Amino acid sequence: MSLGTVLVVDDEHKQLEILKIILTREGYEVETSANGEEALQLLRSSPPQVLLTDLKMPGMDGIALLEEALREAPTCSAVVMTAHGTVDTAVEAMKKGAFDYLTKPLDRERLLLVLERAMETVRLRGENRRLRAQLHDRFHLDNIVGDHGTMQDVVRLVEKVAPSLATVLIYGESGTGKELIARALHYNSPRASHPFLAVNCSAVPEPLLESEFFGHEKGSFTGAIARKLGLFEQASGGTLFLDEVGELPLAMQAKLLRALQEKEIRRVGGNSSVLVDARIVAATNRDLTLQMKAGKFREDLYYRLNVFPIFLPALRERATDIPSLVEYFLTRLAREAKKPMLRVAPETLALLLRYRWPGNVRQLESALERAFLLAEGDTLMPELLPAEIRENLPGPAGAFQELDIPDEGISLEGLERELLEKAVRKAGGTLTRAAKLLGISYRTLQYRLEKFGIAREGRPAPSGEADAPIGAGEPGVGS
Ligand SMILES: Nc1ncnc2c1ncn2[C@@H]1O[C@H](COP(=O)(O)OP(=O)(O)OP(=O)(O)O)[C@@H](O)[C@H]1O
Ligand SMILES: [Mg+2]
Missing domain, CATH: 1.10.10.60 (Homeodomain-like)
Structure with a gap:
């Protein structure tokens, strides 16, 4: 297997010959050219991973070639060769974007080492680009499956608020796609190249919450052996996703409110404030207004977070989306496993359609993953589904199935x-x-x-919908 492609450019034919022999023997695929113009032609028709060029050449010199080459093939790494005593031109080449330089006469070991590193950066750069593209693809709005009106509304809202950097509060039962929407907001915003950090507020033990959010200074408490940056600082420039925000203890709610209002935080044990610039997206599967009435959620924090509410429908409220979700997940599974796509038997689809999905899209996704692994033929038969779906057992979130009329009656x-x-x-x-x-x-x-x-x-409508919001005078969108 080839170690990679190298284009060697030098006006000295003997030098070219030697380099070609050395590098080919090492396992590189080598092309050579004795002048800049020709090299550029070669580079345009098939860009190499590494360009190894002499600096001093008649006609187009190495610096000019380097500039053109990096414009034509920005993924390529360039290494320049320069005669002993002309290192200043090599420095100029570095400023123009060369990866490294070698002085002539060339040292074989150093040549191979520099080439290996150049190849490695090309590979990493490619990988990064791929990962970024994958992330972007995955959270592209096209990947939020749902033709049902409620989901279309959600996608339109995401499109509208993503660029605005406004605080968003996502409501939805477990598994309805709250995190998916939070990521879509981030990756479709101008902050996409900055970090997206998620924290599940109910999973952090109460004594650690403050340090987790705001960080701490060295020695601020036993065990604080070094300064640690909190999530707010780490997510600065990007997005901080506060999942299960309804579970935050009241004391922490007050501190969070302060951070949101002042846009600055204080590390635990720190004396000065630090400006932070993290976009906040929060999510909850609880009705925060009920929490508020019960004295468990601060009203002022609620209004800070609820600037832009997004309500995710339960899967059973948009059962017409089940066929497209099934197709979406089965296509993805087949692609990832490099296997053919499963056909869905009509009886299977019927079962999926009538089930109540207490765990929503997540439950559907894992049921399909399981079926995909178990499937031996090319069809998704009902037997491959978990028992609760096959037998349509009521899920824990089935609202009225457990509702009984007590002995003392009901109003x-x-x-x-x-x-x-x-x-x-x-x-x-x-x-x-x-x-x-x-x-x-x-x-x-x-x-x-x-x-x-x-x-x-009621509360104001989250977007410009047809009917006027009731409950005038409360903060709404854009306030
Ligand atoms: N509309 C959708 N289109 C495609 N995939 C979806 C959709 N909604 C959810 N999913 C997928 O379902 C799974 C669960 O979604 P997610 O983790 O965002 O839900 P959640 O509301 O945060 O759940 P929980 O409350 O359990 O944390 C993820 O794999 C997600 O990609
Ligand atoms: Mg979640």
Whole structure:
């Protein structure tokens, strides 16, 4: 196997011959050229990984060739050769983007070492580009699968707010794609080349939260043996994703609020403040307004975070998207495993369509991964699905399946009121959406809200939707 391609340029034919022999023997694929113009032609038709060129040549000299070459083939690494005593031109070449220089007469060991390093950087650069492209592809908006109106709304919102750097709060049950949306916001923003950091607020033990978020100075507590930068500083210039933000203890909520308001933080044990510039995207699978009422979530923090709410529908609310999600995941699995795509038996699809998906898209994805691994034929048969899906067992999040009427009875009116309030909140105060959630008309909803006197409890609509937000005077988009 070849170690890589090298184009050697030198006006001394003997030198060219020697280099060709040495490098070919080492395992490189070598092309040679005795002048700059011709080298440039060669380079255009098949760019080498490394260009090894003499600096002093009649006609187009090495510096000019280097500049042209890096413009034509920006992925290539250039190494220049210069006669002993003319190192200043080599320095000029380095400034123009050369990877390294060699002095003549050439030392064989050093030549091979420099070439090996040049090849390595070319490879790494290529890999980085590939990884970046992959990340970009993966979080490209086209990869958020969903034709259902609610998902289309979500994608439009993401498109609209991603570039704005506004704080976004994502609501959704477990597995609905909250992190996917958070990453899409980041990778479709001007911050895409800066870090995206995610922290699950419920997974960090309370005593460590402050240091995790804001970092600490050396010696600020036992065990703080060195200064450590917190997530806010690490994510500066990029995006910090605060997952399960509803689980933050109240004391930490106050500190988070301060960081968001002042845009500066103080490391634990530190005396001075540090400016931070991290875009905040938060997510929760809880109803924060209920948490607020229960005194478990600060109202001021809620309004800071809720600048741009995005509501992710549960999979069962957009079951029409199941076929395209199935196709999307099966295509990806087949591509990754370099295996043919599985066909989906009609009975299998029927089972997938009627299931309630308490674990939402994540559950669908893992059910398909499992089926893909178990499949022996070319068809996804129902037997390959986990038992709870085959037998359509109610999931833990099945809202009403467990609802029983207690012995002391139940207040239908109270229940209706509660459901109305929940729907309005879930819809972000947008009545058309709340009506859709409840399966009633806009007018019926309005009538009932008035009847219960709860019309002012909603929140402003997250985007310019048809009906006016109720609950005027509260902070909304762009405020
Ligand atoms: N609309 C979608 N299109 C394609 N893939 C999706 C979609 N929604 C979710 N997924 C995939 O489903 C899986 C779960 O999504 P994600 O981790 O974003 O959910 P989550 O809401 O953060 O879940 P949890 O609450 O469990 O943390 C991921 O692999 C994600 O890529
Ligand atoms: Mg998540």
